[in-house]
Amino acid sequence: TQLLEQSPQFLSIQEGENLTVYCNSSSVFSSLQWYRQEPGEGPVLLVTVVTGGEVKKLKRLTFQFGDARKDSSLHITAAQPGDTGLYLCAGVGHLRGAQKLVFGQGTRLTINP
Amino acid sequence: NAGVTQTPKFQVLKTGQSMTLQCAQDMNHNSMYWYRQDPGMGLRLIYYSASEGTTDKGEVPNGYNVSRLNKREFSLRLESAAPSQTSVYFCASSVIRAGNTIYFGEGSWLTVV
Numbered sequence: 001t002q003l004l005e006q007s008p009q010f011l012s013i014q015e016g017e018n019l020t021v022y023c024n025s026s027s028v029f030s031s032l033q034w035y036r037q038e039p040g041e042g043p044v045l046l047v048t049v050v051t052g053g054e055v056k057k058l059k060r061l062t063f064q065f066g067d068a069r070k071d072s073s074l075h076i077t078a079a080q081p082g083d084t085g086l087y088l089c090a091g092v093g094h095l096r097g098a099q100k101l102v103f104g105q106g107t108r109l110t111i112n113p
Numbered sequence: 114n115a116g117v118t119q120t121p122k123f124q125v126l127k128t129g130q131s132m133t134l135q136c137a138q139d140m141n142h143n144s145m146y147w148y149r150q151d152p153g154m155g156l157r158l159i160y161y162s163a164s165e166g167t168t169d170k171g172e173v174p175n176g177y178n179v180s181r182l183n184k185r186e187f188s189l190r191l192e193s194a195a196p197s198q199t200s201v202y203f204c205a206s207s208v209i210r211a212g213n214t215i216y217f218g219e220g221s222w223l224t225v226v
């Protein structure tokens with residue numbers, strides 16, 4: 001069974017601080033996705049990283065895929081209250097004719113003004 | 114743009130009752146999925162349908178059945194609800210190719226008492 005471990009599970013910091021969320025697995029994935037979920041809504045895809053060592057930036061968010069494609073990190077610079085939400089990483093694999101997503105437990109991030 | 118639409122949004126069931134969660138997507142996607150989300154466990158795949166006319170079990174299929182009614186619609190049925198099925202259920206859809214965006218509905222909150 002493929003597992004993804006996210007850490008920390010909860011994080012509460014002040015506006016303006018930096019933070020990093022980690023997503024680790026013993027399995028290799030073809031790619032890895034990061035989602036953000038707000039209360040009462042479904043997850044929304046932020047980014048897909050495909051190549052080992054790949055770094056993608058989305059404004060103040062930086063996503064990195066580990067060289068061995070087993071782990072990933074999300075770094076937020078100068079966090080803002082609007083970044084508050086549940087962040088989920090998901091390893092991407094294959095089902096018969098469909099996509100297989102293995103989700104981490106999520107990191108609930110709270111940015112205090 | 115509707116995207117993925119789920120009904121009902123909220124439902125309370127008594128143990129042993131049955132119900133069907135409805136899902137429809139308007140993006141002409143081939144693949145559709147049902148996930149459940151429980152605190153501290155991320156999202157887990159219940160059933161999926163790679164294309165119209167096919168359905169397959171995911172990680173946690175016990176106690177559920179599905180029907181891919183047509184390309185747009187994918188329903189999830191609880192034949193005899195149990196308290197362990199209290200959860201938030203998400204329907205999702207995507208094109209077939211792995212690594213592409215999976216679009217989630219807004220979720221259905223189900224409580225079994």
